Amino acid sequence: MTTIQSRRKLIVIILLCVAVGGAALRQWAAPGSTTRDIGTLLMLLWVPIIGNVISWLIGRLRRPAPPAASPFDERASFDPQLLVELTLRPPLVPAEDIPVPAGEHRCALVIGNEAFSARWWVAPDRSFRRGSPQALEMEFVAPLLALPRFQPGASFRMLVGESFVGDGRVLRRLEPAPQGA
Incomplete structure (x- = not known):
């Protein structure tokens, strides 16, 4: 695994942990409170991760075949x-x-x-x-x-x-x- 790949993997793990923490914060906060709103915002951090996963999958599907041997x-x-x-x-x-x-x-x-x-x-x-x-x-x-x-x-x-x-x-x-x- 290259350095860039390992850094991306670490960033995805951190963002997912923050999103799970936001979901927990939202679950235990009182409805209508600022704490619940912050939990909702933290939970939304999964959106760019899903976008990156989808774009990675599309890139894998559209990858050109290796060039033919000369x-x-x-x-x-x-x-x-x-x-x-x-x-x-x-x-x-x-x-x-x-x-x-x-x-x-x-x-x-x-x-x-x-x-x-x-x-x-x-x-x-x-x-x-x-x-x-x-x-x-x-x-x-x-x-x-x-x-x-x-x-x-x-x-x-x-x-x-x-x-x-x-x-x-x-x-x-x-x-x-x-x-x-």
Whole structure:
């Protein structure tokens, strides 16, 4: 249980105890007295608790299904099919102007109105800043569909999430690695 969850649980317990105490106070106070009115107010503290429980239940019912596994998750190695020159657009916020980290990056490459899922890799010893052209290797989820569209010299845009984050062009196709190497 996280700290926030434990705090919420404690608050619910305290509010329920105060509401029960208000009900007891109301039961033993004289009708029409200020003490009975205070007991009634304390008893009403259960209302936000019930609202929170109902909203929690609705949130549980509407929770989206976990995302489907990517075909890249099933592949053990990175087998690039293209060498591209990619220029990532500089960020609009200066605080986000940090080097592109090493590791795997996933995107969609868009030519015209067609997009193809791809991934690219930045070596551990190599990071770079956005705005400068970089030669990078790309691997497609469906290379048989994508490669005919990505001929040497073809221009494309890079889509990550809902935003175009870069522009590039195909330098050359890469030959598949020999089997058993």
